Amino acid sequence: MEYISVFDMLKIGIGPSSSHTLGPWRAAESWIKELKEAALFDAVTSIKVDLFGSLSLTGKGHATDLAVLLGLYGADPETIPTERIPEIVKLIDGQQILPFNQEKSVPFLPSRDIIFNTNFLPFHPNGITFHAIVDHKIHSSTFYSIGGGFVVKEHETHADTDHPIRIFPFPINKATDLLNFCETEQKKISEIVLLNETLLRFPEEIDAELRRIWKTMLECMYLGCHTTGFLPGGLNVRRRAYDIHQKLKGDLPYDSPEDWLQKIRKTEVKFRQIFKWVSCFALAVNEVNASLGRVVTAPTNGSAGVIPAVLMYYMVIENHKADFKHIKRFLLVAGEIGSIFKKGATISAAMGGCQAEIGVSSAMAAGALTELYGGTPEQVMVAAEIAMEHHLGMTCDPIGGLVQVPCIERNSMGAIKAINAAELAMETNPKDVKVPLDKVISTMWETAKDMNSKYKETSEGGLAVGVNLADC
Template sequence: MNIQNDTIASVLEIFKIGIGPSSSHTLGPWRAAQRFQNDLKINDQIEEVESLQVDLYGSLALTGLGHGTDIAVLMGLVNADPVTVNVDDVQRVPQEIQIGKQLHLGAVKNIDFDLNNDIALLKSQSLPYHPNGMIFTAYDKDHNTINTQTYYSIGGGFVVQEGELPHDDVVSVPYPIKSGLDVLAHCDVTGFSIAEIARANEASRYPQLDSELENIWSVMIDSVFQGCTKVGKLPGPLGVVRHARSMVQPIIGCQECDQSVEGWINQIKKAPKSFDQVLKLISAFAMAVNEENASFGRIVTSPTNGSSGVIPAVLLYYIAFSGLKVSNKEINDFLLVAGVVGGIFKDSATISAAMGGCQAEIGVSSAMAAAALTEGMGGSPRQSLMAAEIAMEHHLGLTCDPIGGLVQIPCIERNSMGAVKAITAAHMAISKDPSKAIVSLDSVIKSMWETAKDMNTKYKETSLGGLAVNVSVRTPEC
């Protein structure tokens, strides 16, 4: 659903349930492929289709295989949904397509499909609108074009189609937001917190808001739990060993706590509260989510897959270590505040590493978490936005240089750093007088966007610079 142009993206658009490892390179292409097969159905063309061609451009071509873009495209074309699909099918179905050279298009018709030839990686070419461009083309038995569509995955799982016009299903909101200044103005006039402003806006779009937010948190905490209770290596040629469980288990003990999320959280709450142990747990929580993400597990974009560990880790800190009583309402309010900040970044700058480097992912998620934690701990709206500014200020210029095109190194550890920075920023802001702040959230967002535009392309999720070329590893072509 589109919203009117005078407000930011919905919180429930910022937080999307999906499959790893990348929101822009996995979830976005998955959704684009779903849209294409659905377009074929709507136009009564699917029975005519005998073959398909998928062309991936720019960043999608350069790091697509490492990010599972090919897998995502196949899953979307067979009309599997990333929210509900059996996670085991994400590996099984593409393997069957590769071996059998048959694709069940739209879950309606089998067509010939050769993974090696029918998905093209056009690494030296880019489409004009965004680095993450893709073209889907369907042909009939005589190889005449039936339908061709161009899509762009613009970050955070958002997809736009070339030539797409705004829809008519516009929803008005009582408190339009385009900037941090707008947020503060609404809070000043109403006396509301940021969460209350967000709740009023979201209620006009989503009557079942709280149940939707509770479902988001359920997926988030399950991804932390899964990552903290599994051992072994992550998929791919790097041989990265899962590390989260080995950090958590010596602190909390209780082997049987691995049996349920509830028992595990209760044991976390009983854990020692020394600085070094809390620091290890927060780092482990963030890494756990991204170890699941790297394993094609189910996570929540926050605001992206690559940064999906920051907000769950900080929210768990809030629940287990803040000393405050945190109910479902406080958890939902945390997500609402985080979503508002994420929406401002998305609409004023970018949340795509292919556009802005990792500052657009880890930096944004850290800012979102910092603002939410500050309000949860009793901070004012101005202190909350100050916390977001502090967190982003210390991520400016962060590059995206995944080794082997995989969302593993340095991505997993960066989530723990983003979480710790968010907590630090929140505690700094809540102890400060925001009226004396020199840097505003809006000015740091502007600086982040200017930095993104000036950043060399090789540091924008292309694996052409930084660690990706300076660390010698044996990987397949990315």
């Protein structure tokens, strides 16, 4: 199994979906790279794109066509000013000309040249094929977006990451591997993970990237809590984080996300207020995500609110002295737990339903919070197992194919469950546990394989058909 870095599990990108937005965006970038390596890019005279399966069925609601367009345009999802997205899309649509990778002009009309095919390719539900005409010949290449922004090709065996094959000091495929290393080395989970990460990056690079991830999370929560109105897409979903935040924050002045964090520490902390703060943080992130904002996939865009909400809870409620050292440990543990789920099951809702998104993110957050509480590595695994156990079988049934209903609320519920799971784990003797984490991961995968395809991000079952879109 190829090593999956914490930074593979926690990516910065544009919403609303890691598999349906960020993945196709990255696939377009990979295709451009292919064309250049084959010395074909300069001779391309026309382009067409075929979307298959889930990418097609919920592609409009997930802005898949816009993501493909922006990827072909050569924009970077980590750095593009989000306010420029409508401008770029409108310009290409109006002129019917694509500035291909911002290097050459190619005729392109999105409504004609991005084709939504409802049939599924056999390898994975999220298929995308790019076609280029070069010297009157068609050159085609197919990619698969497998969740969390990961993109693979069918014939590739090590395509999940760009990391060179190396011998890592602590190769981890299962939870038991990680626990064994913690025991033999007498180290915390975060310490084991950090030692692996240092084979890929210098320590200062790891810290810088973790700071950037947390900064993006904090700014996302801040933006969501300070933006009112309705979400795009036609469902007319009203943003709720703003109203909740207004009631909770009181009259304390602040002038930046960092200052905001400090001021929240001074607010009332009765149970109901704490409960609402956690929900507010999670809702805020996923409202930003639903409006093509910048979030951190954790491990996906659809579940991006759980981890920042739980980490923010620890910093503003549990430990007012918490600083970057705590943030670093939390993100290292969360990332590693997510990678174990990805290796043993899936983080793609198109493959496993919402248990693969909210369930995994809740498990990641629960385990990470437990380490910050002072829990043992065994208790960390207990927390992750508890959180996932109570998301088993959760379907993915977005109304209108939009990552809004029920997705946004599910982040709030996933965050609350993560905190509850951590508290339960801290009061649990791991020797008494009946269901180990590896067993719940394998059970999740078996559940995913048995789940009807209607409940796997196709909008063909569940609430997606049970609620009349016209009545929304």
